[in-house]
Amino acid sequence: MHEKGLLIVLSGPSGVGKGTVRKEIFSQPDTKFEYSISMTTRSPREGEVNGVDYFFKTREEFEQLIEQGKLLEYAEFVGNYYGTPVDYVRETLNKGRDVFLEIEVQGARQVREKFPDGLFIFLMPPSLTELKNRIVTRGTETEDIINNRLNVAKEEIEMMHLYDYVVENDQIDLACERINAIVVAEHCRRERVEPKYLKMLEVK
Ligand SMILES: Nc1nc2c(ncn2[C@@H]2O[C@H](COP(=O)(O)OP(=O)(O)O)[C@@H](O)[C@H]2O)c(=O)[nH]1
């Protein structure tokens, strides 16, 4: 019988670098977490592969998944649905593997309700100015949309207290190291009283 795996949730404001940090973590050969591939109604970008980057769905298909209770959480983000497949998450955790979700903050909030024992990590920008720079560099958005996004980001940052850890994404490699260290520490903390260790103390 395996111990249940840890559900790791990485979230944070739009543009902070969640996707970038997640990709870096999963490009490291010694990463042992399983990435849960999300469902989305947004169109694939150039180079994105169905079943690798996302499971691309129509709005009808996605709404059916919601009705059938197939999503652990879902949210509408900039006009598209995004959601986490519940069966994959439960099956993988039951195999004793750690599952890693990279999702926006509304979804993370729903996961917290269903998995209060999950490990919730909030990625923070070094400053709001730097967050604005990242949103500007990434997109083709107009000044109005960028300001609107920044206001949303401020509301998202206010949700920080709902998380177990806050990690600054000043440099991608440092943010990844911090996340990996948190997961290792969290395993030690949770498995401290595991029977196999207590057995060492048993009198023969
Ligand atoms: N709630 C939720 N958010 C998701 C999920 N998958 C991805 N996201 C988030 O959706 C947002 C948009 O993702 P995407 O369209 O890939 O664009 P980008 O990450 O901003 O380049 C990001 O904040 C992701 O973290 C999911 O399954 N559930």
Ligand SMILES: Nc1ncnc2c1ncn2[C@@H]1O[C@H](COP(=O)(O)OP(=O)(O)O)[C@@H](O)[C@H]1O
């Ligand atoms: N540590 C960092 N330093 C500088 N730029 C970064 C860093 N992390 C991410 N970025 C850049 O910021 C932008 C937003 O990153 P992205 O991963 O798309 O954010 P999110 O998934 O949180 O919306 C991208 O252009 C990315 O290259």
